[in-house]
Amino acid sequence: MHKFLAKCDEALADITAQGRYRRFVALEKLADRFPYYRVTMEGRTQNILVWSSNDYLAMGTDPEVIAASVDAAQRMGAGAGGTRNIAGSSPVHVALEEELADLHGKDAALLFTSGYVSNQASLGAILNALPDWQVFSDAKNHNSMIVGIKDGRHAAVHIFKHNDLADLERLLAVAPADAPKLIVFESVYSMDGDIAPIGAICDLADKYNALTYLDEVHAVGMYGGHGGGVSERDGVAHRVTIIEGTLAKAFGCHGGYITGDFKVLDYIRSVAPGFIFTTALPPPTVAAALTSIRILKADHARRALLFNRAQTLKAKFEAAGLPVMPSESHIVPLMIGNAAKATEVSMRLIREFGMYATPINYPTVAAGTERLRFTPGPKHTEAMMDELVAALQHILLGHSVKAGVK
């Protein structure tokens, strides 16, 4: 047997033994009944209530967003048919980039095929532009930023303690004064649900002449007066050099983007291989995202409902004695602490209660901090939450199942 095939066997056996072998549950989203999905398991088809979608505001199933996707497919077809340079730029791509620039109060925006690619390709392009970058990266940054930073072949990388201003300043102060500096961080950290002090980080950036790269993928659409993210909410978007976001979470569609100064984006557009050598996003996706952003710019009530739901679920978890983790965002993580148990709780939720929450295991979170992650949205009602709490009390705390809970 070839060594690589033997390695696959061995690694898969290890992953399985650690209880973190991933089985994807095939969930058919029901556009007219979201957050219900249809699932077939063990020969039985049923509708289950999903608590783990990143379609935080249910925009992916919004009738206007769907209508925009349908209209674009009928007018322009299912795919772009080329890279942005090779016949793949449509007027809708241009309009979406203008809308995103406006959303963040920036000169320009640039679309990528995913948020992952936007981070990897942009950071790689920025860091390969100069030979002596000093990069300051939050310890809990998403994998896509870490790989983008690693793609910077000559950059010196300094990891600062998560959201720790003192540690960041300590590292900035000892770096060479005249070297170009970049601080890379997120606004909402999706697995813990905490939020970065963006303004204070910008203060340090000013003090040490650093540029800033902010990932707002778990904030755009939800935070700020128009959905411009935490940087809009805090009134500091103009101080951040590059704001990165996604169309695939609160906007309910697909793809990623960066916004910033025209010349910085024009540079990245001109040199980043992950932007140049790939097919442009499909017109139906782009049109749907454009509609979604425009709706959310104005729909404050939907945003308010999201935070109300998250607060309510956190309060219900606490009152019920469930191990809810502290979170200042719309994300509600419940600590389990063990991969096999997280998977088991998730499976029992489906089998016994018709509800689904994804187990979050290594490598998404550190081993020993495995969790279930709940993202209640505008369409999750209080009655649904009460059902969920009762189910979790039964599974985790051994309570008997109350009457009325199926």
Add this chain to the structure above:
Amino acid sequence: MHKFLAKCDEALADITAQGRYRRFVALEKLADRFPYYRVTMEGRTQNILVWSSNDYLAMGTDPEVIAASVDAAQRMGAGAGGTRNIAGSSPVHVALEEELADLHGKDAALLFTSGYVSNQASLGAILNALPDWQVFSDAKNHNSMIVGIKDGRHAAVHIFKHNDLADLERLLAVAPADAPKLIVFESVYSMDGDIAPIGAICDLADKYNALTYLDEVHAVGMYGGHGGGVSERDGVAHRVTIIEGTLAKAFGCHGGYITGDFKVLDYIRSVAPGFIFTTALPPPTVAAALTSIRILKADHARRALLFNRAQTLKAKFEAAGLPVMPSESHIVPLMIGNAAKATEVSMRLIREFGMYATPINYPTVAAGTERLRFTPGPKHTEAMMDELVAALQHILLGHSVKAGVK
């Protein structure tokens, strides 16, 4: 000014001075009139005939494919709402993977957000699995494979001369006999239009106990009895370890994939960050691709028409004294040899003749080999080709414009 901003200015000035600053033409594909697109330039809106789409078989605008996209959007919404592990796997994703595995006669398939990502993420995962890989990479491999190979931190990389079996064997023969080996290559090279000797490369792989990774993005849907690519046409698909393809070219949609042995794909699925940490493809895209593949498996006439068109255009270019490059595939490149001139010819084609062919400049091809690239498909008629030939004779050879050509 921060050093990076100064660098952006300087680099953009250089790119502009070299005549390779890219201006994207915003082209609105007209689904019911493909390959015509609507374009607005210098205040004037007109329909232009596009010769450069990678939607080689016009499947992106096929009524059944569009209907599948529309139906999926209405049933499941505009986006997947999560990663494959976090509520983003639908039954349509599973069905598409099964269809792709069947297309290539393999155990399993794995979807990625793009062909670019499928190469980068898969090669990175494979090459980081062992400490002593010896990689043999064709000199003209696409950027996405090159970056994937570079992501393999400990791999020794050997570049063999393009499609040169003797050079490949020379390198294989001197590599350590017991080290794991991987040969990475494409079937159809999209910028030159030539084709790899897949069977002979597999013979060498057998002789030296190497695995093979074959990129068929410019061949799937078009070559082979069912659109399984050149490896199907040549009857050697079963000999290739991993076949990679795209849904964004002949299938007319979006996304990439790999196919191969179940355990190899299960390993990549379990460890590749570019697969794990990114939102699943949108259901409308996935449903459209599934329909497109099923149509093309049976529609031999459409494939035959593609090759007929390409042969016809090559013959017309040759007869007209135009600098057509030798090509054994469906791609028809015309050598220009200079970035500024390639851009100028492309602009004159639009302005004076209402036709569009993308200028292909560095970094997509080597400097000095700049070209225009034509991809005539089933919907490009002989009359359209005659108009194109007359326009190019006028622009490149100084012929007067014949009567009847606008």
